[in-house]
Structures are given as structure tokens and as C-alpha cells.
Amino acid sequence: MISFNVASHLTTLSKREPNRSAVIIASSGRSLSFRELDAASDALAAGLMKIGLQGRRVAVMVPPSLEFFTLVFALFKAAVVPVMIDPGMGATSVGACLKDAEPAAFMGVAKAHIARRLFGWARGAVTVNVGRTRFFCDHSLASLPSTSEVPKLTSEVEAGDTAAILFTSGSTGPAKGVVYTHGIFAAQVELLKNIYQIEPGEIDLCTFPLFALFGPVLGMTCIVPTMDFSRPATINVISTITTINKYRVTNLFGSPAVIRRLSAAGTKLPTLRRAISAGAPATLDIIERFSKMLDDPIGSGDVAPLRSRLVFTPYGATEALPVASIGSDELLATRALTESGHGLCLGRPVPGVSVQVIPIDDGPVPVLLKSLPPGEIGEFVVCGPVVTTSYWKRDVATALAKMHDPATGETLHRMGDVGYRDDAGRLWFCGRKSQRVVTDRGTLFTEQVEPVFNTVAGVVQTALVAVGRRAILCVRVVPGAWRGVCAELQLKSQQSMPHCIDELLEYPGRFPMDRRHNSKIHREQLALWAARQLQGN
Numbered sequence: 001m002i003s004f005n006v007a008s009h010l011t012t013l014s015k016r017e018p019n020r021s022a023v024i025i026a027s028s029g030r031s032l033s034f035r036e037l038d039a040a041s042d043a044l045a046a047g048l049m050k051i052g053l054q055g056r057r058v059a060v061m062v063p064p065s066l067e068f069f070t071l072v073f074a075l076f077k078a079a080v081v082p083v084m085i086d087p088g089m090g091a092t093s094v095g096a097c098l099k100d101a102e103p104a105a106f107m108g109v110a111k112a113h114i115a116r117r118l119f120g121w122a123r124g125a126v127t128v129n130v131g132r133t134r135f136f137c138d139h140s141l142a143s144l145p146s147t148s149e150v151p152k153l154t155s156e157v158e159a160g161d162t163a164a165i166l167f168t169s170g171s172t173g174p175a176k177g178v179v180y181t182h183g184i185f186a187a188q189v190e191l192l193k194n195i196y197q198i199e200p201g202e203i204d205l206c207t208f209p210l211f212a213l214f215g216p217v218l219g220m221t222c223i224v225p226t227m228d229f230s231r232p233a234t235i236n237v238i239s240t241i242t243t244i245n246k247y248r249v250t251n252l253f254g255s256p257a258v259i260r261r262l263s264a265a266g267t268k269l270p271t272l273r274r275a276i277s278a279g280a281p282a283t284l285d286i287i288e289r290f291s292k293m294l295d296d297p298i299g300s301g302d303v304a305p306l307r308s309r310l311v312f313t314p315y316g317a318t319e320a321l322p323v324a325s326i327g328s329d330e331l332l333a334t335r336a337l338t339e340s341g342h343g344l345c346l347g348r349p350v351p352g353v354s355v356q357v358i359p360i361d362d363g364p365v366p367v368l369l370k371s372l373p374p375g376e377i378g379e380f381v382v383c384g385p386v387v388t389t390s391y392w393k394r395d396v397a398t399a400l401a402k403m404h405d406p407a408t409g410e411t412l413h414r415m416g417d418v419g420y421r422d423d424a425g426r427l428w429f430c431g432r433k434s435q436r437v438v439t440d441r442g443t444l445f446t447e448q449v450e451p452v453f454n455t456v457a458g459v460v461q462t463a464l465v466a467v468g469r470r471a472i473l474c475v476r477v478v479p480g481a482w483r484g485v486c487a488e489l490q491l492k493s494q495q496s497m498p499h500c501i502d503e504l505l506e507y508p509g510r511f512p513m514d515r516r517h518n519s520k521i522h523r524e525q526l527a528l529w530a531a532r533q534l535q536g537n
Helices: 007-016 034-050 066-077 091-101 110-119 182-195 237-246 256-263 284-293 328-333 335-342 395-401 446-454 482-496 523-536
Strands: 021-025 031-033 057-061 081-084 105-108 126-129 162-167 177-181 203-206 221-224 251-254 274-277 310-312 315-317 320-325 344-349 354-358 378-383 402-404 411-421 427-432 437-439 442-444 459-467 470-477 503-506
Touching: 007 034, 007 066, 021 034, 021 066, 031 034, 031 066, 034 066, 057 066, 057 091, 066 081, 081 091, 091 110, 091 177, 105 110, 110 126, 162 182, 177 182, 182 320, 203 237, 237 256, 251 256, 256 274, 256 284, 284 310, 284 328, 284 335, 310 328, 320 378, 320 411, 328 335, 328 344, 335 344, 335 446, 354 411, 395 402, 395 411, 427 446, 437 459, 437 470, 442 446, 446 459, 446 470, 446 482, 459 523, 470 482, 470 523, 482 503, 503 523
Parallel strands: 021 221, 057 081, 057 105, 081 162, 105 126, 203 221, 203 251, 251 274, 274 310, 470 503
Antiparallel strands: 021 031, 162 177, 315 320, 320 344, 344 427, 354 378, 378 411, 402 411, 411 427, 437 442, 459 470
């Protein structure tokens, strides 16, 4: 019988390789073997059942740690539904998410409970402190009732049963709870293993908490680095590279902000087989720099062959991941096209996932429309085993993001992204639908415009925004270079994209970024800034 509970993978590994480390905390060296993690999560799952949480929703606010892994696997084993909310989105947004989720219990570290009491989160919920003491909570992990019974802890679940509620980052609108089923998690595990050829015994560096859970499930030892997980852009480069070399890390999953920080070191990483960068598009300069760090200076030994040592950039979202994937070799080969306005190549859809390109529409589209021909820009619509079908208690948002395929009966997800398919079947990303710029001369897309202007010497970064029906290019430049850069940008606009930009504005400092990945430009904030500048002038 097929087991859809991802915790069953942990139980299998605890029997196959009981003494191999499942999780190691780099700062302290503390660790849990697969057998210890399985046993600890068994005991905790029994305690969760004893206090009546089986089948109920539980908010989890615990940073990556031994307790985090133990708790989440225990929740899966007891068929408790974890509600995962990124605390980095701010107190007001967290409170709104908790109000939507209505969790029966709130589990967190002391800092999270201080915030809960201060802001009035999750009133009436059972409270559990993830620490040694109760800390003014109903329970601590250590005080949960134990049992001498041996219950069936890895609960049998159906593929369609709710496994977790994962909230989006809210970077382009209100954060929404995405309903994950056990079947979706099971499909993601298989896809990730097969696409990236992940093998048991590998070593994974955990820089993004949600992906970290896949490490032990895929048979990898998860190394938890010393970093602020709510601010990946501040990761310590020297400390992280030391950790990679010390533990002979083979797999790294990180946001473009993490890849950017590490790429600046230029240090060879001979044990790293692959880096997976997701959460936002990474610039080609960063991908190129980091891919050179994966070069094997020896060309032999116990590392993977050079041809497989790549930076991969999977495409997807909280609602559907992965959808497509591309390696740095193919991505860099398309660089000239990207820098001449063709968009960013996303690669081909992963096995089992179908991608349609339909006409752009800001309203609900209940039924799947006929797909556009190759080369024509529209919005991406996806279906497959990793595609979620609803948001938690957000009927309006669900109606806007989901559609029905009458031919197959499947539910499809509208990605909110625009792009096209080329004649080779590859997807090309042109930008977010909500961030397209509609002018009297036509519609512009961020990922077709910005890479063209980013090639100008002295330009650090550009962002296309709309003020009314005017196209504004916000520009970050190296200090003192604006006068010369501005002239080059005007020339580039005339040569490459005639009359596409109405105004060039020099932006002081760094662009505002999303809070979760520190990598997506917050163009909505930039548009407000640009409007103020134009009004002032």
C-alpha cells in the first residue's frame, strides 16, 4: 500500500541507517541520528495525541533546530496539521494569518510566545513552549504527557487529506494560507529526488526552513548553519563556507540572496554537487559567479563529475513547486537572448506537470482557455501532482487563482506570472502579471525590459514601474556615475526599445525587497516612491 505520510521515510531510514546523522547544528555540534530523530518524534507525537491535537491545526513558530525537526515530524506522525507562517513578514501580517488559520494550538520558542502575548495572537489556543520550561504556557515539549503504549504513530492518511497550511510571503498582496495535502508532499519528494538525482547519504546545508524538512526525508544529513533565517541576505559568508567545507556539504538550497552573498567570495567548493536557487529570479551574473565556484580543480575524487555540478533554478511558487527547472549551463547559454529583451529562460516543465499559456486576464477565469501558440505572451497556468487546489478560507482568492479543466476534471493554478513557450518547449518568464506596465504605446514586462538596461556599465540594478500610464525605470548606479549612466540608458532605450521608457529616476540606496527571500524587488513600493519624485519635480 502506498504511504502518503512523509514521516514514513524517516522511519524507513531509521531502520536502514540508524546511526547516520539526520540533523547537525553547526554552531554547537549537537546532532540527532535518524534513529534518535525517529524515536524522539515518536514520543512527541504520542504526547500531542494525549492532549487531543490529532487532526487539528497547530501554528508552528520555531527556527531550524533539533526541536524544529523533531516537532514537525511528530506533527506529521500524529496527523496534526502544522500551520507555517514566516515571522519575518511582520507582526500585523502574522496576526492576520493566525486569525485566518484559527489554530487549536500555538507552538513556538520563548520569543514567539512573547510576541503572541504582546500582540494578542491565537487567543484561546493551547500554548506549548518549545523549550525546557513552560514559560507561562500550558505545556512545554518536555512536559507533554508520555505514554507506555506503542500507538500507530505514523498515521495512515489519504492522498487528499490536509497535511499542512503554508502561508505565502505576501510580497505582492495579502499572505494566503496554501492548503497542502499528504499527496502533494509525497509527489514533491519524488520529483525533487528524481530531477536533481539526490542520493541517500548526501549532506544538505539548510538555509531555508521549509525546504530543510525535505533533507532527512530524502536521506540527506541536514546541516543547520549559523544565520538569521528571517534575513537570508545577511548570511555570514566566511562562517557558511567554513561550514560547507567542514561537513563536506553536497547540496545547497538557498534564495538568490544567499547565492549572491556566497558568490562574492569566489572560493572553490569542491564537495558541492549542486546548488538550488529558488524564491525569485537570480541575476545571470550571480549564477555565473557561483557556478565557477563549483568547478572541480582536481577533476577526480569523491565528488560528482563536472558536468553535473550546476546551479539549478527551479520555477514555482508556494502553490505549485516545482513547475520547471533549468541548470546553469543551459541558462547561461541563453544569456544573450535575456539581455536583448527575450525574458528569462525557465527551462522545461518537470515530469508530470503540464503548463498552459493563456491570455492575460486580471479577473476570474473559471474554465481553462485554449493555450496560446509558442512565442505569444500570456499567463502561466499549471496542473499536476504538486499543484495545490485551494487557499484556506480565502474563497475569493481561490476563485481568482484556480480554474477547472472540463476535459480532465483537474484543478489548475494560475501562477500570476506572464511569459511564453518557445518552439523547443521551454518556458520564458517575462514578469509578474500584477507588475506589468500598460502604456498608451503598449504593454511592458519587467523581465524583458530590466535585463536590457542592466547591461549598461555603472548600473547596479534597475526596476520598471508604472506611474499612471507612464513607464518609469528606477535605477541604482555606482556612486557618482549617474550623469554618464543616464545618457547611456537613454541611448539604449532608443536603440533597443524605442520610446519604451518615459522617465529615468536614480534611486538612492538599495531597492526594497521581499521579507522572506530578500530577493524579489518590491516594485509596488518603488512605484509610490517614483510617483512622489515626479510630483515633486
